[in-house]
Amino acid sequence: MQSIIILSVLALLAPLVGGLVYGIERKVKARMQNRIGPNILQPFYDFFKLADKRLVMVHSTHAFLGVMHFISIWVAVAVLIFGGDLILVIFLHLLSTALLIMGGFSTRSIFSHLGANRTAISILAYEPVLIIMAVSIYAVNGSFQISSIINSDPLLYKMPLTFIALLLILPIKLKKSPFDVAEAHQEIAGGAEIEYSGIFFEAIYTAKWLDYIFVYALVFLFGGSNYLLGAGLVVGTFIYINALDNSTARVDYRQMLKFSYFVALPVAFINLLITLFN
Amino acid sequence: MRSLQLLVLSLFALPPVAGLLLLILPKVLGRIVTILSVVALSAISVYLFASFDKPFQILIPEYSDKVVMIADVLLLVYFAFIAIKRKSVLVGLLTIGQAIALGYLIKLLGHHEGGIHAQFYIDRLSLFMFLLINIVSGIIATYSLQYIDEEDCSPYRKKFFMFTMLWFIGVMNLVVSADNLEYFFLFFELTTLASYIFISFRKDNESVNNALRALWMNQIGGIAILGAMIYSLSTIGYGTLSFQTLVKAAPTVGLLFPLALLAVAALIKGAQMPFSSWLLGAMVAPTPVSALLHSSTMVKIAPFIILRLAPAIKGTSLSLVIIALTGFVFLAAAISALAQDNFKRILAFSTVSLLGLMILMAAIGTDTAIVTCLILILFHGISKCMLFLNAGVLEKKFHLKSALDMDRLAESGPFTAFVVCIGFISLMLPPFGAFVGKWFSIEILGSTLRQTRGLTAIVMLAIACGGAVLSLLYFKVMGLLISRSGEKDKVTFETTHPLYNVNLILLLALILAGVVSLPFLLTGYFGPVASDVLGSAVAVDVQSNYSISIGTMNLPVIPMILAFLILPVSLFISLFIRFRKVDRVKEYTCGEKIDYKFNSFYFDTEFLLPYFKAVGLVFFALIIILTVI
Secondary structure (H helix, E strand, O other), rough: OHHHHHHHHHHHHHHHHHHHHHHHHHHHHHHOOOOOOOOOOHHHHHHHHHHHHOEHHHHHHHHHHHHHHHHHHHHHHHHHHHOOOOOHHHHHHHHHHHHHHHHHHOOOOHHHHHHHHHHHHHHHHHHHHHHHHHHHHHHOOOOOOHHHHHOOOOOOOOOHHHHHHHHHHHHHHOOOOOOOOOOOOOHHHHHOOOOOOOOHHHHHHHHHHHHHHOOOOOOOOHHOHHHHHHHHHHHHHHHHEEEEEHHHHOOOOOHHHHHHHHHHHHHHHHHHHHHOOO | HHHHHHHHHHHHHHHHHHHHHHHHHHHHHHEEEEEHHHHHHHHHHHHHHHHHOOOEEEEOOOOOOHHHHHHHHHHHOOOHHHHHHHOOOOHHHHHHHHHHHHHHHHHHHOOOOOOOOOOOEEHHHHHHHHHHHHHHHHHHHHHHHHHOOOOOOOOHHHHHHHHHHHHHHHHHHHHHHHHHHHHHHHHHHHHHHHHHHHHHHHOEEEEEEEHHHHHHHHHHHHHHHHHHHHHHHOOOOOOOOOHHHHHHHHHOOOHHOOOOOOOHHHHHHOOOOOHHHHHHHHHHHHHHHHHHHHHHHHHHHHHHHHHHHHHHHHHOOHHHHHHHHHHHHHHHHHHHHHHOEEHHHHHHHHHHHHHHHHHHHHOOOOOHHHHHHHHHHHHHHHHHHHHHHHHHHHHHHHOOOEEHHHHHHHHHOOHHHHHHHHHHHHHHHOOOOOHHHHHHHHHHHHOOOOOOHHHHHHHHHHHHHEEEEEEEEHHHHHHHOOOOOOOOOOOOOOOOOHHHHHHHHHHHHHHHHHHHHHHHHHHHHHHHHHHHHHOOOOEEEEEEOEEEEOEEEEEEEHHHHHHHHHOOOOOOHHHHHHOOOOOEEOOOOOOOOOOOOOOOOOOOOHHHHHHHHHHHHHEEEHHHHHHOO
16 A cells, blocks of 8 residues: 555656756756756746746647647556556557647648657657567566566666667657657757647646656666666666767658667667577 | 257348348338348347357258258359459469369268268357457448448449348358358358459459459469368368367377468468458458458458467467468558558558458467457457448548548548547557557567567567557558648538448447456456367456456556546547637748648558568468478
8 A cells, every 4th residue: 555655656746757857957968068057947947937828729639639648648657657567558658659649740730740750750760679678578577567577687687788779769769869850959840849839838848757757767677676776777878868969960760760670679689589599 | 059059040041131132122121121130130149149158069951061062063153154254364273273172072072971960160259250240240231221322333233232241241150150161161262252242343444353363362262271171081080071170180180281271261361461462452342342351251251260270270380380471461561551542552451460460369379369369350340340431431421532632631520530540549559459459469479489489589570560660550641630720610520421420430339338348358258259269268367456367468457447538538529629718829830831731751662562472472382381291
């Protein structure tokens, strides 16, 4: 009973933690560029500013799908925190991305359409790697249940290549350079999220925080029962993502797909084969 | 027991009788007869499932063997007639081949007199198929009453179309209950005949060509079944021509060749590559035909046969090749679908792809895999039926065939757009049944990795990539449907004929009810059916932590309920909700004022199709070669 309460609190606080992660990220990124950077709480100030804006939308379908994107990603994160089935969590996350894509398509805006198209392509790029990752974890651990993965031996030592594959596709998932084609501010002005504003953009904005939690929780799983190792991996991944974001230029979506299918996916697959034949 | 047998017999007899009545009755009476008979069929199949306790056979008079034999010969004569009339060498040659094989079989059978006279075997799998066939096809039949009425042809042809559809439903009921392979062969060939009649219905050149293609491809399947019969008759240990004895004897005899031939027949019916083109060619027929072939009947014979064979082929080299082939087809068909713009062709390729997944699950043959296969068969049937019937509405009402023209359908036909979205989403996202099938497939493959290693790992990769490609494909269509400008805010529902509307709402209700009752379906429906397929009990239990375990797998109920609240409900609300006190803005276009034609990504994957077919052919050859050695 007590653990359920703790988990519920964790799930409820997930957006707050995500906001903090985002705040730290902006700071770290700024320092990497020799800037001072904003206050760590800046994302929350932005949050209140957005809440205060005039209510504006293109049409109701579009606005509502944005809100549902936020709620559904929260559900995916909650199921992850409660230790549910890993494959189901990946699919629930797909569901939330699906709502964002549908939202992007629902307006008659060029940039929004382009962004939604590219988000769909991104799914094509990272989804197989995530599923192979889940299956490899099963091959090592004998269960898809996150609650049992978190109590097992550290996965990192048994599947280092899978972890590398995950690192390779994380920029796609988080829309970071060099794989930020779905957002690409200079090109398509933010993609699927461009037509959202005010309180509706708030939903998309907070959903991004939850996305951080989702991704770093996946990274944390590789530590298994060694929570310290898990935390170390999260910090390492965090620095890697930001350093990469700062130091690379965007590639186009074809290159991204090719990279994912000819580099990241084989890397994950080789690890799966090694596990099987051991 | 006696009454159950009579009810099953009525499932066989009622559809053709209703069809014949339809031919002589005037239009309105014909409609009433059709609707009454499909309601009766559905009620009977539900009653049968509810009151069933153990498998039984149906006793039939001895002379029916002769009737079947004569019908076989007559059918071949008709095929020969088609070959001559349409000047098709291929059909002619295959008919001659079938005739020789059949003649040899009759000669062989002469020495095997005095067999049993219970040629039909009804177990839960048959009843499961009855439910799907009669309810979903019944919906299609009532829908096509209106559809075919709007078709441009003579009143007699319209009646003839409905007649064919009804007797075809009867034949499908026969196919899934036949135990004697001789009978099964006849019914299999009759479904082939039905596909020929359906596809050539419009009588133009393309229709006839595609119909001939469907005919000769399925005739190969017929020859395979004949070969299986001849081989098992002349092999010591098999002897009789029955599914049950064949499957029971296979482990001791150790020869899988007849089973391999039956599997080949199944894979051809199931339009697996390289034989996918007959199903894709079926698009030229009136849309209800596509709905019928793709959802509840025709192609579902494929997973049905493999399910029947599953206990015997599980873990053999035969099942490994089938797994490899279908895993490959799942990915290849999904990739080929990306290049398509025609709505019906997109649906057709996705059928081929998902059929691959169903057959794959049946070939794995563990208890959870069988349950998954059944889930997929049922829910894919309902979802695809809904999508195809919608394709018909799109054609007749909105004059849309290409997915690219469906831009802004959410404005002109919000209900249609909503139904198409739910249809697509049910195939890929939680919490829908077809999704559950996909999800379980991945978990089952993951859990069988240890035993088969390399092969399953590669199939796993194919499934992971194919799933992502299919999602991309569905987004491609949904993205255009849902697009809407901010200016038109009022929801005006399209007015379609009640026969269209009612049937679509029925299917929608079936899908949603399927989600809500999935836990109950698993324990009370899929579990028992899977037990009958495997001949051993499949444990489906409700766990204390709100999850349902099937063998080693868990279906957590709470996330599924959450997903149900999010997806279908929010999609519904989002299409019809209107925020009042929010100001409007125009879309951002970077200050440019240009007309922009909204489009979706175009993927040039058409050129891959011949390669895919070549690989498929290699797999088919492997099936035969491996089992002969």
